[in-house]
Amino acid sequence: MSDLATALVFWPAAVLMLVTGLYVFITSSMARAGLLLLASLGIEGLVFLALSSEFLGVLQLLMMSGEMVTMVFFMVMFMPDPGGLMGMDMVHDKRRSAAVAGLVGVGLALVAVLTDWPARAVGTDAPDVRAIGFEVMGRSMLTFLFAAMTILFAMVGGVLLAKYGGRYRIGAPAGEDRGGEAR
Amino acid sequence: MSDLTPLAVFAVAAAGAAIVGLLEQLVAGVRPAPLALARAAAATLRQPLSRPDRRDGWLFHLAPGLLLIAALGALAFVPWAPGFRGIDLSTGAIAFAAALAYVTPAIFMAGWGAGRPLAVVGGFRWLALMLAYAMPLAMIITAVAAPAGSLRPTDIVEVQHAVPMALVQPLALALWLPAALAVCFLPPFDLPQADGELGGGAFSEYRGLDAALIGFAQRILLVAVSGMTAVLFLGGWQGPLLPPALWMALKTMAVAGLFLWVGRRLPRLEVDRVLSLAWKVANPLAILAIAYAGLITLLFYR
C-alpha cells in the first residue's frame, strides 16, 4: 500500500484497537469483554494489512475470530455474572496494577519514540505467502515440526485436563455427583 | 481489476440477492414473482426498529451490519470473469474464509444482545455448529489450493482448464458441500435461527431495517459461497461457447439452487450429533483429502 493509504487506515484502526483493548477490562459484561477482545485483535489484523503484511493480516483475521469466539463462552461458563447485570467490579489491586501497567505502557511507547531506530526501506511489501512457504518448508522446518508437536501436546493436555472423569480422574473428587456431566 | 471493483461488487451483490430470491420461490414451488423480494424488503423497512429493553443495544444493532460486511467481504474475493476478478489478493482463498469467520460472532452478538432465552440459546447453538464446520471448510481450501500451487482464486480457476477439480477430488467436494451449506445457515443447518426451532432463535427480535439487512446478508452469503464453490471445484468461468461471465453465473446459480433444493429435503440433525460427526468423520477425512491432494499434485500437476 502507498504511504498515504497506510496512514489513512493505520491511524483510525490502531486507535480503535487500543480503545477496544482497554474496554475489555472496563466493561462488566463477560460476553462484551470477549467480543471487544475479538474486535481489538481483529482490528490488529487490519493494521497488519495496512502495513502490507497481506498473509499475516488475513491469517490474523481468520484465526482470532475462531479463538476469541470460543473464549466468549468459556467466560460465560465461569463468570458468576456473565451479563454484567450487577455491574460487578472484577479488579483487585486496582491502583497498583493500573500504575504498573501505565508505567510500562508509557515507558515502552517513550522508548519507541525516542530511540533512533535504523529505519530504512520504506514502502516495500512484506514477503508474500510463497516466500513464507519456502521459509516454513526450508530453513525453519524444524520449528514447523515442533509447532506440530506443540499443537498435539495442547490437544492432549486440553482433553486430559478438561474431560470430566477422564483417564486420570483429574478434577473429579471421589464421591461427588457428576452434575449431569456423565460419560 | 480496476478501481471500480468495490462498486461492481455491490452490483453483483444486488443482482445475486435478487436471483437467489427467485430461486427460493422456484424451490418452494411458488409461481415466481420477480418483485416479491423487493416488496417484502419494502414492507420490512416500513416497520420501526425494535430494541429489547435493558439489553446490549449496541451488540444487538451491530450484528446485522457485521453480518452484511462479512457477506460482502466474502463476495468480494470471488472472481467472476477474466475481466472482473473481484479483489484479487494473492491470498484470496484464505481471505474468503476469514470473511466467513465473522459470520459466527455476528450471529452470537445477535442472540446475546437480544437477551431473550431462545435467542441466547440460538447464539450458543450457532457456536457449536461453528466448531463443527469451520475446520473442514478451511482444510478443503488447502486441498484445492495444493494442485494450483497458489491461494489466488484466479490461479485456482486456471489450473482447472482441462479437468474441473470436482472430478479430481470428489472427496474434497463431498466434505465442502455440507460445510458450505452450514456457513450460510440454511436448512438443515439452521438450528440456531429457524422458525420451527426456537421460534426464530437468534434473529427472533429483529424488526425493520435490522431484519431486512439480515435477509439481504444471508442471500449474499449464499451467492458468495456458491460462487466460491464454482471457482474451487467447477472450473469457475471456464467453459465452451458461452462467454466466461455467463458460465460463472450459470454455475453459481446451479450450486445455489442445489443448496436451496437439497436443504429443504434433509432432516435437521441435533447440534451434538453434528459436532460428533464433524470431529469423528469430517476432520479425519479432510486430513485424508489433503494427503490425497498432495499425491495427485505430485503425480499430475507438476
Place this chain on the structure above:
Amino acid sequence: MTAIELFFVLLAIAAGVILVAYAVAIATRGVVRVHRGEQPAWPRFHVHFYVFAILFIAFDMEMAYMYPWAVVFRDLGVFAYAEIGFFLTVLGLGILYAWRERALEGW
C-alpha cells in the same frame, strides 16, 4: 490502487452505506422498545461442548502452516510431502487421542 487498498475502500463504502441506512431508518421510523422491564436471560451457562472448543482452538492453528505449504508444495515436491505427512500424522494422533478418551461423543 493495490488489491488491499481496494478491500479497504469496499469496507469503508459498506460501513458508510449501513450507517446512513440506520440514520435514515431511525430518523423516519424510530425505535420501539420491546419487552419492557424484563431481565435479560444471561445466566451462568453450562456449555456442554467445551472439550470440542478446546480441541478446536488448538487444531485451528494447523491452518496457519497448511496454507504456506499448499502454495509451495508444487515446487518442492516429495520433500514437502514428507513434511506435511509428518504434520498431518501428528495432528491425526491428536484427534485419535481425543476419540479414544471418549471426548468426541457429543454430550
Place this chain on the structure above:
Amino acid sequence: MISLPVVLAFAGVMFGIGLYGVLGQTNTIMVIMGVELMLGASMLNVVGFLRYTHPDATSGSFFVLVLMTLMAVEAAVGFALVVSAFRHSRTAEVDDLTELRG
C-alpha cells in the same frame, strides 16, 4: 505518515493494557485475555520491524506465525486448566485458587 516509532509506540501501549489485565483482573479467564493482548502487542511489534527495517525477511513473518500458535496453544491449555480448577474448587477467581500456596 507512519514510521517505525509510531507502530512501536502503539504496540507498547497495547502491551501495557494487556499487563493491566493480567495484574488487575480477578478472574482467570480475564487474565488469559490479558496475556492474549500482550502477545498481540508483540506480534504488532514484529510486524512493524518487518515492514520498516527488513521487508524481505521471511523468518520474521514465520516468527509471527509461531507467536500466533503460541496464543492458540496458551488459550487452549489455559482454558483446560480453568475447567479443571473450576471443577475442583467451584471457582475461577485468581484470589481463591490458593491451594499451591505454601
